[in-house]
Amino acid sequence: MALEIVTVPCLSDNYAFIAHDPATGATAVVDVPETSPILNALRDRGWKASHILITHHHADHVDGVKALAAATGAKVVGAAADANRLPSLDIAVAEGDVVRIGIEEARVMEVPGHTVGHVAYHFPVAAVAFTGDTLMALGCGRVFEGTMEQMWTSLSRLAALPPQTLICSGHEYTLTNGRFALTIEPDNPELVKRVEAVRVAREQGRPTVPSTLAEELATNPFLRAGEPAIKRTLKMEGASDAEVFAEIRRRKDRF
Structure with missing residues (x-):
């Protein structure tokens, strides 16, 4: 079991x-x-x-x-x-x-x-x-x-x-995180769908945690720093994945 x-x-x-x-x-x-x-x-x-x-x-x-x-x-x-x-x-x-x-x-x-x-x-x-x-x-x-x-x-x-x-x-930050994620990858259909589902869940008072790693890999910008589309959006095509992650984290800190 x-x-x-x-x-x-x-x-x-x-x-x-x-x-x-x-x-x-x-x-x-x-x-x-x-x-x-x-x-x-x-x-x-x-x-x-x-x-x-x-x-x-x-x-x-x-x-x-x-x-x-x-x-x-x-x-x-x-x-x-x-x-x-x-x-x-x-x-x-x-x-x-x-x-x-x-x-x-x-x-x-x-x-x-x-x-x-x-x-x-x-x-x-x-x-x-x-x-x-x-x-x-x-x-x-x-x-x-x-x-x-x-x-x-x-x-x-x-x-x-x-x-x-x-x-x-550890936290119910998902809706705010999702709104930020859309500034990084607005054309990701899985992200758009997930943020809407999160919005509905919070309106109904339901937790949005836990999630699956598969969901995070498809929608979480902090795990997707290596995606070419994200690097293009950030104008960081030649940067390492770690450098792109750091830029995404700095942007979230200011969000």
Whole structure:
């Protein structure tokens, strides 16, 4: 049986995720912006958190970790490289490490850029990746601590996962991201269609996260920096993909 994934809205525009292994009852919570919505979601399903997986140190992803761990006894997992900025860790992980949630295994991917210690968790059998603020629906996180080159490398690694992978990212920014994406690739029919679907979903109060990697590869400008049409639009035909990505990210920062 595959992991059951629950998207939990938190704060004003954050998401936490619950990943439940029905075979064993093991349950991971990925990022904890606040505690009560997650506890309510667990209680409604009769689940108990066994692990808390942290993607990065920003307060809107970790503020509820201590309280959730105290309430559930869950083991806290996060990047060894960022342990000094994270809540107290029970399991410190690095690139290539494996975290077992019941019979499911997550591979740890170091994906710096948004922060230098950002990690993602990829469950290859369940075909799901928790990408925090690195790869987002129709977007990517701001490059706060790392470099543009690091962020492009991180996004390229995530883009190389199987296209059916479910991408669970940390925020409900999709509509704004989509509006920006249309300034980069206005003639992409898949993008036009997706932005309209996102608009309808938000009007109905439905989350637009998670998405599939296939959707992101077809519509997310930050993964499409190598597309000749985008390079022509930006008048950067001779530039590297990384340089084009950096220009797109700078434009989004000003959008």
